[in-house]
Amino acid sequence: MSLPLHISGPISIDLLDEHVECLVDHRILTEKEARNVVTTIRYNDESVLSDRSSQTYRRAIQFESGLISQISRRRQSSNLALEGALLAAESYFKCRVGEFYMNLLSSSPDDAGLRSECIQFFTYFQHEVEMFKRILPAFNKASVEKTQSAPEVVRVAAAWHSMNGSPVQTRAVLFKGATQNPKNVSLYLDILKFELDSNCHSSKITYLKECVNLMIKHVSNRFMQETIILLDKSEVEEAAKYAVDKYEEHFKDHVETWLFLSSRELKGNFKTHGARDKYSANLAAVKRVVAKFKEGIAKLPAKSEPELWQAYLAFMVLQKNKSPEPEIIKLARNAFEDAYKTKGVELTEHHYAAWVDCYEDKNEFQSYRFQYAVNKDPTSELLWCLYLSSVLQVPNNIDKAHELLREATKAVGPDAIRLFDLFIKACMLNSKNRTVAVFQEALSHSDITASHFKPAYFTYTLVSFGLQPARDCYNTISKTRPYSKQLHKDMLEAERLRQLCDGKPSSRIPEILKLWTDQLGHCDLEVYRVHMEWVLEKAKINADNQQELNGQYSTIQEELLNSLSEIYSAAREKLGSHDQTLLDELGRIYEEVRAKVLEP
Known part of the structure; x- marks a missing residue:
């Protein structure tokens, strides 16, 4: 033409x-x-x-x-x-x-791209050039036939028919194009948009269903999901239900199908007035989701079931945490129990934690389930903690719990802090001697647990037995690796409180500062700040009153400055010259404390 x-x-x-x-x-x-x-x-x-x-x-x-x-x-x-x-x-x-x-x-009469370009040009100017308007009907028809309904030609030809108020021709061109190009999703999108914009409800539903029939065997799972979402948003319930049925039938062996259908079940009418009504609506939606998950698990191939189980359990954990009502808790508990009994489904430590949380009386949760869990995942500290916690809740069961602790810490390895912490807190309620014994076990278990529990062991001894036993405890545990800065600080604080009561400087504080410096002075600046401030503190304690202090002020000031200078020099020597940043920070600390001495 x-x-x-x-x-x-x-x-x-x-x-x-x-x-x-x-x-x-x-x-x-x-x-x-x-x-x-x-x-x-x-x-x-x-x-x-x-x-x-x-x-x-x-x-x-x-x-x-x-x-x-x-x-x-x-x-x-x-x-x-x-x-x-x-x-x-x-x-x-x-x-x-x-x-x-x-x-x-x-x-190039068969060039679909060129024909599409021509149609767009003629269409754009059809209202300004009468000749274009006259030739477009025949040209569009010839282009569709000549290119065997090439998608790019079909789309612009259909757009022209739609623009010129010819819905029958628009539909005919689009459906013919989709039939001849069944994998072209753009044509399906054009059909969906055209039909959803239609004012005739009955024909709209009919042609939407026909579009679903055309696409179902040729498009991806994800595209069908987007189609259903579009139909849902457009409030064409009959067409949406038809699409869901076809989707479920065709993609029933896909895990993502059941994930999508399950999530869709949560969407419901929540336009309620009371909180209880809203909860009831949510509970009904959750039950629909559970039913859909179970349906999917029943229909999926066995190899795909575990993946859907994991999604099902994750959903129930979320709902349990969001709405901890009895009915929701019961649904979650049933889900975990069913999963536990299903071959091929592996429960994680977090699943067990959520499962136990479903029981108001933790003793109802059978210990053999924990034994099974720790056998499957022996290094999970969380599982062992749950197991130990359940044993500790049984009255007069401390000996059995202690045996379990030893088994658990051996299995978990060096980082068993939570296990020891759990058992120590339980022991504090009934036996000081056992508490001390477990602290000592924690200190000998690994450097990780020793570093964590040294200060706690000292504090417990101080509170439970007094200062002298605490000093003995400090003397024993402070000299072994791993060294603990917090332990030294806690011992210093205890001695400072004692010297306030005695009204005179403690002779033990210099010993603590020396040990702290020997162990950590090469990398820890805080010991030098504490040491310098202790020099000032000791001078104030030694002064009986303000008048006596004023009388000896210059002498005391000179002694203080000399002491600070000695600490500063010793610290520089200890730190060495390999880290200028530490040396600069040390100098700042020295000048800060020195300024306090020089204050009038």
């Missing part, structure tokens, strides 16, 4: 000067621009007539399409109406581009 124009007709090159002059008169083009336009167009026309290659046609189309856009922008910015000579000028260039397209098509 060609435009009913020819080179000597209304788009003849002989009319070029006239139309360009019109554009100059209306100040759309400058004189210089007009000369360039005429020169370029004449050159392109000569090239087209001489070789008629696609490259020359493309060059001509590109230039004159750009010219049309530029003319339109400038006309609109100048508020000029598209009429009279201006209308004729713009139409002239549009018809020329249309003729170039048709000539280009004559050599």
Whole structure:
């Protein structure tokens, strides 16, 4: 098909000067621009007539399409109406581009991309160029047939029919295109959008179902999910239900199918007035989700079941935490019990934690389940803690719990802090001697547990037995690795409290500071700050009153400065010169404490 124009007709090159002059008169083009336009167009026309290659046609189309856009922008910015000579000028260039397209098509009649481009061009200007409007119906039909319903042609042809108020033709073109291109999801999207915009409900539902029938065997699981979501949002319940049924039937062996269908069941009518009504609606939704998960587990191949089980359990944990009502708790407990009994389903430590939490009386949770769990995952500290906690809740069961602790810490390895902490807290309620024994076990278990429990052991001894036993405890545990800064600080604090009661400096504090410095002084600046501040503190304690202090102020100040200088020098030597940052920070601490001494 060609435009009913020819080179000597209304788009003849002989009319070029006239139309360009019109554009100059209306100040759309400058004189210089007009000369360039005429020169370029004449050159392109000569090239087209001489070789008629696609490259020359493309060059001509590109230039004159750009010219049309530029003319339109400038006309609109100048508020000029598209009429009279201006209308004729713009139409002239549009018809020329249309003729170039048709000539280009004559050599590539099956080129779907080119035909799509032509339809879009003619459609865009159909209200300004009457000729385009007349040829479009036949051209669209011919293009669809010639390209065997190529998707890009079908989509623009259908868009034209829709724009011109022909729903029957729009639908026919789209469905024909989808039938011949069953894997092209863009066509299905166009059909869905077109039908959802339709005002006729009965035909809308019919054709939406037909679209689902076309796509179901050719699109991905994810695309079907998006389709169902779209139908849900568009409130076409009958079509959505039909799509869900087809989706479930076709994709029943896919885990993601049941995950999607289960999550969809949560969506319901929550426009209720009372909190209880809202809870009831949520409970009903949760029950629907549970039923859908169970249905999926029953229908899935055995190899896919564990994955869906994990999603099911994760959902129940979420619901249990969000709505800890008895009915929800019961559903969660049943889910865990069913999973526990199902071959191939592995419960994690977090599953067991959630499962135990479903029991108000933890003793109801059978210990053999924990034994099974720790046998499957012997290094899980959380599982052992749950197991130990359940044993500790049984009255007069401390000996059995202690045996379990030893078994658990051996299995877990060095990082058994939570296990020891749990058992120590239980022991504190009934036996000081056992508590001390377990602290000692924790200190000998590993460096990790020793480092953590040394300060706690000291504090417990101080509170439970008094200062002297605490000193003995400190003397024993402070000299072995791993060294504990917190232990030294706690011992210092205890001695400071004692010296407040005694009213005189403690002779033990220098010993503690020396041990702390020997062990950690190479990397810990706090010991030097504490030491310097202790020098000031001791001086104040030694002064009986303000008058006596004033009388000896210069002597005391000199002694303090000398002591601080000695500590500073010793600290620099201990730190060495390998870390300038530490040395700079030490200097800042020294100057800060020294300034306190020099305050008037």
